Amino acid sequence: MSELETAAHPEQLCRVAIDPLSRVEGHGKVTLLADRNHHIRQARLHIVEFRGFEKFIQGRPYWEVPVAVQRLCGICPVSHNLAAAKAVDQLIGVEQLPPAAEKIRRLMHYGQTLQSHAVHFFHLASPDFLFDFDNPVAQRNIGGVMADYPDIARQGVRLRKYGQEVIRITAGKRVHGTGTVPGGVNKALTLRERNYLLTDLELMTQWGRNILKLMKKAYEASPGYFTRFAAIQSNYLSLVRADGALDLYHGGLRVKNDQGDLLFDHLDYRRYSQVIREQVKSWSYMKFPFINSLGPEKGWYRVGPLARINNCDFIPTPVAEEERREFMALNNGQPIHATLAYHWARMIELLYATEAIRELLLDPDIFGDELVTRGEMTREGIGVIEAPRGTLFHHYRIDEDGLIEKANLIVSTTNNNQAMNESIRQVAENYLDGKELTEPLLNQIEVAVRAYDPCLSCATHALGQMPLIVELVEEESGAMMDCLVRDADGKVRESFVEF
Amino acid sequence: MSGEPSFTLDGQQIPFQEGQTVMQAALEAGVYIPHLCFNPEFTPHGSCRVCLVKVNNRMQAACTTPAAGGQTVQSETEELREIRRGILQMLFVEGNHVCPACEKSGACQLQAVAYYVGMLAPHFKHFYPRRPVDASHPDAVIDFNRCIMCELCVRASRDVDGKNIFAVEGRGIQAHLVVNTPSGQLGATGFSLHDKAAQVCPTGSILTKHRGYDIPIGQRLYDRKPINVVGDVAQLPDSQGGRRHD
Ligand code: SF4
Ligand code: FES
Numbered sequence: 126m127s128e129l130e131t132a133a134h135p136e137q138l139c140r141v142a143i144d145p146l147s148r149v150e151g152h153g154k155v156t157l158l159a160d161r162n163h164h165i166r167q168a169r170l171h172i173v174e175f176r177g178f179e180k181f182i183q184g185r186p187y188w189e190v191p192v193a194v195q196r197l198c199g200i201c202p203v204s205h206n207l208a209a210a211k212a213v214d215q216l217i218g219v220e221q222l223p224p225a226a227e228k229i230r231r232l233m234h235y236g237q238t239l240q241s242h243a244v245h246f247f248h249l250a251s252p253d254f255l256f257d258f259d260n261p262v263a264q265r266n267i268g269g270v271m272a273d274y275p276d277i278a279r280q281g282v283r284l285r286k287y288g289q290e291v292i293r294i295t296a297g298k299r300v301h302g303t304g305t306v307p308g309g310v311n312k313a314l315t316l317r318e319r320n321y322l323l324t325d326l327e328l329m330t331q332w333g334r335n336i337l338k339l340m341k342k343a344y345e346a347s348p349g350y351f352t353r354f355a356a357i358q359s360n361y362l363s364l365v366r367a368d369g370a371l372d373l374y375h376g377g378l379r380v381k382n383d384q385g386d387l388l389f390d391h392l393d394y395r396r397y398s399q400v401i402r403e404q405v406k407s408w409s410y411m412k413f414p415f416i417n418s419l420g421p422e423k424g425w426y427r428v429g430p431l432a433r434i435n436n437c438d439f440i441p442t443p444v445a446e447e448e449r450r451e452f453m454a455l456n457n458g459q460p461i462h463a464t465l466a467y468h469w470a471r472m473i474e475l476l477y478a479t480e481a482i483r484e485l486l487l488d489p490d491i492f493g494d495e496l497v498t499r500g501e502m503t504r505e506g507i508g509v510i511e512a513p514r515g516t517l518f519h520h521y522r523i524d525e526d527g528l529i530e531k532a533n534l535i536v537s538t539t540n541n542n543q544a545m546n547e548s549i550r551q552v553a554e555n556y557l558d559g560k561e562l563t564e565p566l567l568n569q570i571e572v573a574v575r576a577y578d579p580c581l582s583c584a585t586h587a588l589g590q591m592p593l594i595v596e597l598v599e600e601e602s603g604a605m606m607d608c609l610v611r612d613a614d615g616k617v618r619e620s621f622v623e624f
Numbered sequence: 625m626s627g628e629p630s631f632t633l634d635g636q637q638i639p640f641q642e643g644q645t646v647m648q649a650a651l652e653a654g655v656y657i658p659h660l661c662f663n664p665e666f667t668p669h670g671s672c673r674v675c676l677v678k679v680n681n682r683m684q685a686a687c688t689t690p691a692a693g694g695q696t697v698q699s700e701t702e703e704l705r706e707i708r709r710g711i712l713q714m715l716f717v718e719g720n721h722v723c724p725a726c727e728k729s730g731a732c733q734l735q736a737v738a739y740y741v742g743m744l745a746p747h748f749k750h751f752y753p754r755r756p757v758d759a760s761h762p763d764a765v766i767d768f769n770r771c772i773m774c775e776l777c778v779r780a781s782r783d784v785d786g787k788n789i790f791a792v793e794g795r796g797i798q799a800h801l802v803v804n805t806p807s808g809q810l811g812a813t814g815f816s817l818h819d820k821a822a823q824v825c826p827t828g829s830i831l832t833k834h835r836g837y838d839i840p841i842g843q844r845l846y847d848r849k850p851i852n853v854v855g856d857v858a859q860l861p862d863s864q865g866g867r868r869h870d
Contacts, residue, residue, distance in 0.1 A: 184757055186765055188836035193725035217834070297841030301724045304840070312840035497838075526759035526811075527833060 155570055157553055168550040169408060170542075170574065179532040187216050187506075187523045188307050190532075194519070195301050201580070202300055203237035203292055204512030207374070208519040210305035211508030215395075216523060218500025219308045225493025226309035229295050231374045232485045233304060234510070236291025238373055239329070239478040241513035242430075242471050243288060245578045246336070247281025250468055253572050277339070280332045284475070287329050291482060294318045309497035319486050326483050330444060333476035337448055340469050353555075355464035355548040355573035358383040360416060360426035361435045362540065364511050367391065369438030371449075371477065373511040379436050380416060380426065385459045388416065394509040397518055403535070413543050414535060425543035428515025429577060430470035435460040440473070442480035448473045464548050467576040502527075512537050514578050538579040548573045631695035633677075640691040647675055647686040650699075656852035657699050658708060658737050660715075660826050661774035662687040663858055666783065669775055674711055674737060676704060708741040717748045720755070720769035721827075727837050728828030730844030731865040733858075734772060736851035758803065760811030764822060765831050771801045776824040776858070784820035789813045801829075823867040824858045839865050 156169045182190060191209040195202035207230060214222065222230070251274075289299045294314065296302025304310050344351045360383065364376035377391035378400070392400065403412040404421045415424030426432070434453070440446040452469060455461055461470075485491060508519045515537035522531040552573045628639040633650055640649035645668060650657050661672040670688035677686045678698040686699070698704065715721075715734065723729045755768040773792065778801070781789040789810075793802045805812040816822070822830060841847065845865035846854055860866025 186757060186759060186767075186833070188834055189725060189727060192727070192837055193722075196724065302841065303727075303837035306836045306838050307834065311838050312843075527765075528757060528759050 155549060155574075168546065168553040170545050170549055179534060182529050182532050185529050187213055187521065187527050187529055190521065190529065191305050192301070192303050201237055201241050201513050203233055203296065203302075204510055204517055205519070206296070206302070206305055207234055208508040208510040208512070208517045209521075210307075211375075211510065212506035212519045212521050213307045213508070215506035215508070216503055216521065217307045218503055219498055220500070221498075222309055223493065223495040223498055224490040225313055226496050226498075227374075228485055228488055228490050229310045229313065229496075230305060232314075232482060232491065233292060233295040233302075234374050235478045235481045235485070236288045236295065238288070238513050239475060239482070240285050240288025240292065242475040242478070243281055243284035245513075246468065246472060246475070247278065247285070249578075250575055251277065251281070253468075253575065277336075280335070283325075284329055284332060287325060288478075291322060294322065306497060308499050311496065313493055313496060314486075314491045316492070319491065322482070323486055326479060326486070330476065330479040330483070333472065333479050334444065334448075336472050337469075337476065340472055341451075344469070351465050352463045354569075355552050355576065356462050357464065357544065357547045357551055358462050359544055359547070360388065360419070360424070361432035361460060362416075362426045362428050362516055363433040363436045364394070364509065364516065365391070365437050366441075370441045371433055371437035371439070371474075372441075373433075373474075373478075373481075375510075378509075378516075381436055381460060383460060383462065385435075388418075394518070395507045397507065397509065398520075401535070403539075409542075411539055411542050412535075414540055415543070425547075426540070427544045428537055428540040429467060429513075430474050430515075431461065431464075431467045432515065433511060434470040434473055440477050442477055442484065445473055445477035445480055448476060464573060464576045467578070471578070514538060514580060515540050536580075538577070541577045541579065545574055545577050545579065548576070629691075629693035631691055631693065631697055633697045634700050638691075638697075644691050645687055646677065646679065646684075646689045646691050646695070646697055649691045650686065650697075655699075657686045658740055658851075659687055660733065660737060660772060661776065663776055663824060663856065665858075666776065666779045666824075669779070672711070672715075672772070672774060674708055674741075676707055676711075678704065705741055709743045710747075712738045712741055712743045713745075713747040715772050716743075716746045717750045718753075719771060720750075720752065726770065726828045727831065727835065728770075730841065730847050731839065731857060732828055732846075733826035733851065733856055734770075736846040736854075739846070740851050755800075758808075758810050759833070760809040761813075761815055761833075762811070763817050763833055764810065764815060765833050766803070766810055767829050767831065768801060770827045770829040772827055772829075773799060773801060774826060775801075776826065777801075777821040777830060780824045781815075781819065781821035787814055787819065787821070789815050789819075789821060818869060823869060825867065826857060 158168075178194065178196075182193060185193065191206045191213055194205045194209045210230070221227075292302065293299045295310070295312075296304035297312070304312060360380055362378065362380045364372060365379045366372035366376045378394050378397065379390045379392075380388040380400075382388055389400065400417050401414050402417045402421075402424075403414045405412055413421065413425065415421045416426060417424065434449060437449075440449045452466075452473060453461070455466075504525075505522050506520075510517050516535075517537050518533070518535040520533040521529055524530045549570055552569050556569050629642075630637045630639045631646070631649070632638070633646075633653075633655055636653075636655065638649050638653045638655065640652075644652075647657055647659065647662055647668070648664065651664065657675050657677060659672070659675040661669045662675060668685075668687040670685045673685060675686040676683055677689075678684075678701070679689055679695055681696075686697070712734075716738070721734070723732075723735060726732070729735060753769070758766045758768070775790075775792060778790040778792060781787045789804055791802055791804045792799055794800055802808055803810050803813060817832060843865075845857065845860065854860070857865075857867045859868065861868045
């Protein structure tokens, strides 16, 4: 771990806080501890994670959980729904869903992936690529993209809508649907619904390719920046299919180290608690998961699109596979560590989602009428899924009456917790150390965090206009030395308000 | 005057038979008056007050007021709708009615009546009571969070099933539904899903275990048509999302 995490004499340091991070869903805060010469010695991302759910669900009937758990997150409710549904399948003793049920759930999941990736890239992240850091903040948001790249912005909106339609048709509603039931789903697709979803699909794949072209252009424009920005060496964790293919719905756990060596592979995720531990740190509400055998220092890992593309042997659809090969060639097939590569990997997945949806829509199984199955009740269920932001663990234990006794969730953003801190530290080290704090520099920290697409308190979409406060506090005396405020309208002002 | 006696309801002539209430006569004539604790198969209870109407300009519960020749009854007035909305809003904050997470959503009489009277938000401060779920019975579960104290299960178990499984304990705001056993657990009773008491609950309080959200959104009882057209959950068969096991 970098030596920056805990400074030797924190009492002599100034504190710089960026709060909240703009364009990150929810609310976050970055503390940079600087010494008197403005040297950044410590960097910490504070996240208020919503942990209330585990308590809230206690004493509730297990069959209610997949629908109730969707309230955890307004951004990827389907992922929580499906992870919980997979756990509930185990509770009722179901190992294998009927083909129709599994395929409809997959369809739902790929719809969610498409929708979530589209929102992240087009609404939140594309300004990071399309505009220079010197551009005014007021332009570096979706409004700016709309004005300068109207086609891209429109395609983003349509891709998102398409993903939402897939969700609506499979789950019944665009948010908080009820499509999954214990051991299956409650509805198959009709021919009409299938044909409706097929109508625009070619176009979606085409747009996915176009985005990747744009991505590659952005890369070629400054490969050095792209490769080095907030780059960190890490382990990677994801699910992979039994044959090593990328699979977002189901598979075994695979972990590669930074050299690309397999640490373990095809591990039954029901054994996750034997290989993953969570560390608690006094300064953060969010836990820090790590690979048990490596320990907390070396065992932290990254999840999400970059981890999945680094980890899988191939993508089972042709167009996305072509893109994967091109991407992996950047580092001769070795894992790619560039944090900005998350965006690229995410768009490969968006493309893959369009192809996967197509395959599923053309599969006659989705019209099947065997939608539910049941087995012998058990007391423990663990569901794991590759949510848009990364591996998501849902673990439930029920009492003999079927009420939830205990729940444990490891959400994607928690899995990336240590990695986000490492990336911020890296940015702080390379870009902020020894300089006066300026708005573009602070933006770079946000850009680093945003690459991971964290869902902080999982609440709102802050589309680039969130207020931002930067304080420079001398920790020893608590005196405010400087304070920079970015208001909701994007205007930046100096403030000397006493705190 | 000869022939059948009648009264007017919102200007419409409603014929009735001797001994009928305003509610019974109206429903028989196909005119809906919103209600929750009323079920035509049971002696009227008059407790929820959702059926409040004006009879000759006096506020009365339609379900307990005997019909009389020449009465003038008003039901669908803005004044009455306002009062009904208020009652519904109170019911929603008194318990924990989390519609998005409730499997009865879309086939819940409480929710359907709330829509019918135009209640869109709870308005009052939530009580957030802490009430446990009783899942001790092998086939059924009672979620007391959703109970509105209509006492239909009490009446059904006592009067039809002859089991007397449910009762109300406490007074006023403290009143709550209990299971009539020393342990207070449904599992310790002879309750069965075939009991009448299992088929009358207007909310998601008494449920079949392990089912979940088995009816897709769009096909649930009140997804397409409102309750005044569809009718009460207790009167409709299970296969249509109602509660009746025929
Ligand atoms: S459990 Fe249902 S039927 Fe019984 S009193 Fe409560 S709401 Fe009425
Ligand atoms: S229905 Fe008349 S008082 Fe409840």
